[in-house]
Amino acid sequence: MEKVTSLKKEKGTRSFTKLKINANERMDKTIDKIVKFIYKDLTDNEVDLSNFNEYLIFNNFTLSEVEVLPKDESNKIRNTFYKKDTKNFYQAYDLAIEDRELNYLNVFTNTVDISSRAREHIWRMSNINHSRSSQRICDVKYLYGMLKLLDITYEHCMFYKEIYNESFSEFSIYGNNYAKEDVINIVNLEKVIGVSSTFRLTQRMMQLIIDVILIKQSSDYNIELMEQYSRDIHSEVARAFETKKNIPQKIINVMNNNKFLENFSYVELDSDTDLNKFKLVEKEFLRIRKLFDMDKIKKAELRIRKLGKHKALGLYYPTLKCLCVDITSPSSFMHEFGHHLDYTLSDRPLSLQYDFRSILRAYTKRYDSHLECNPYLNRKRNYFLTPTEIFARTFEIYLVNKGLSTSFLKDKDDMDISNGYPGMDEEFISSINSYFDRFNFNFFELNKEEAIKNEIKETMNIIIEEIKYSATKQVSFF
Numbered sequence: 001m002e003k004v005t006s007l008k009k010e011k012g013t014r015s016f017t018k019l020k021i022n023a024n025e026r027m028d029k030t031i032d033k034i035v036k037f038i039y040k041d042l043t044d045n046e047v048d049l050s051n052f053n054e055y056l057i058f059n060n061f062t063l064s065e066v067e068v069l070p071k072d073e074s075n076k077i078r079n080t081f082y083k084k085d086t087k088n089f090y091q092a093y094d095l096a097i098e099d100r101e102l103n104y105l106n107v108f109t110n111t112v113d114i115s116s117r118a119r120e121h122i123w124r125m126s127n128i129n130h131s132r133s134s135q136r137i138c139d140v141k142y143l144y145g146m147l148k149l150l151d152i153t154y155e156h157c158m159f160y161k162e163i164y165n166e167s168f169s170e171f172s173i174y175g176n177n178y179a180k181e182d183v184i185n186i187v188n189l190e191k192v193i194g195v196s197s198t199f200r201l202t203q204r205m206m207q208l209i210i211d212v213i214l215i216k217q218s219s220d221y222n223i224e225l226m227e228q229y230s231r232d233i234h235s236e237v238a239r240a241f242e243t244k245k246n247i248p249q250k251i252i253n254v255m256n257n258n259k260f261l262e263n264f265s266y267v268e269l270d271s272d273t274d275l276n277k278f279k280l281v282e283k284e285f286l287r288i289r290k291l292f293d294m295d296k297i298k299k300a301e302l303r304i305r306k307l308g309k310h311k312a313l314g315l316y317y318p319t320l321k322c323l324c325v326d327i328t329s330p331s332s333f334m335h336e337f338g339h340h341l342d343y344t345l346s347d348r349p350l351s352l353q354y355d356f357r358s359i360l361r362a363y364t365k366r367y368d369s370h371l372e373c374n375p376y377l378n379r380k381r382n383y384f385l386t387p388t389e390i391f392a393r394t395f396e397i398y399l400v401n402k403g404l405s406t407s408f409l410k411d412k413d414d415m416d417i418s419n420g421y422p423g424m425d426e427e428f429i430s431s432i433n434s435y436f437d438r439f440n441f442n443f444f445e446l447n448k449e450e451a452i453k454n455e456i457k458e459t460m461n462i463i464i465e466e467i468k469y470s471a472t473k474q475v476s477f478f
Contacts, residue, residue, distance in 0.1 A: 039145030
């Protein structure tokens with residue numbers, strides 16, 4: 001059994017959303033700010049800075065040697081670069097860092113706050129007996145932060161590769177496109193070491209790093225929105241995922257025997273459900289499910305019930321895989337089903353993956369163009385721009401622009417900015433189509449049964465006439 005040595009919660013790397021980047025600031029100042037933000041992890045986690053092998057760990061750099069310097073040499077470094085305390089002894093070290101091409105960086109350091117001016121020059125330290133007459137001296141926290149930053153930048157570029165796309169210049173704050181050589185140079189110590197300083201990054205290197213950090217900052221922000229979204233859903237007092245009590249037996253009988261159960265793990269119906277109308281919806285579902293390969297979609301619970309207390313026409317609980325659709329609004333189904341696809345078709349939400357990022361940017365840009373003098377849209381911005389909300393809404397936009405007409409989908413006229421849907425210009429629609437086309441939804445099979453579709457469309461007018469909520473009422477969890 002593992003021995004517990006501390007009950008203190010371990011802190012992970014902080015989100016980049018806490019980092020404030022000013023695009024008008026000098027790039028070298030911005031890089032320093034990012035480095036300091038990263039190395040704050042060491043102090044926040046109370047890392048023993050003398051245990052270099054415990055934290056100077058990177059994917060593209062290796063700590064190859066640690067040499068303990070003599071006392072007089074340690075004192076010389078302390079007296080020159082740490083004048084806050086010239087009485088106590090602080091051990092100094094000579095660290096050797098190598099990259100994958102076996103280029104080396106040697107620095108003198110200790111475990112206190114060495115002045116920033118130390119890394120800005122090469123130093124000839126008199127009275128220091130060492131094989132190298134000129135020395136690079138750097139605060140070990142800064143050394144960690146810089147190497148970690150270079151590591152993060154390289155790993156991001158090599159994994160996502162969006163940096164190489166011709167269209168990347170649209171998202172770069174410098175209007176840049178980058179080549180693979182630019183990325184490789186980031187982890188080449190021969191390229192990043194200064195001739196007369198510890199580090200000397202070129203302008204292009206700094207631009208690449210800042211562009212990547214801004215991308216990661218946006219990604220971290222989206223993750224936080226998703227986490228808050230999930231917390232808000234599960235913290236509600238009136239929990240729509242719990243089956244109501246005292247449901248009439250005739251309703252229970254239908255709950256236990258209906259066509260939805262072929263593709264859903266459980267079906268709940270509200271006590272006020274009109275079973276004749278439910279049969280019509282059930283029949284339409286048999287048609288509409290042909291659009292999807294339901295065998296490859298994880299089963300969820302489906303609950304059709306009153307959601308008035310939630311001020312919503314639909315809800316989705318990701319951890320429970322539970323779709324809730326208001327009894328008066330079957331058109332909310334596709335939106336909630338879109339959430340289900342987002343959370344279950346991959347180990348990680350599709351809306352947080354790289355290939356959906358361009359949709360997030362385009363959606364956000366168009367939404368934000370409506371914010372001026374609109375308190376409602378400003379207040380709802382975090383909700384509407386949560387990645388999974390954008391996924392569900394663009395899924396609906398995709399279906400309606402493909403000509404799908406069903407009681408399970410909102411009308412195109414209802415997809416306007418007041419409901420969180422920005423303007424649908426041709427460029428935006430093309431981007432949405434390009435993304436969702438890859439799922440190969442079976443529109444051909446659906447259209448083969450057009451006669452059935454027309455029959456159902458006529459009968460479904462009964463349901464539409466009795467909807468209690470306005471079709472334009474905002475779906476909201478707040």
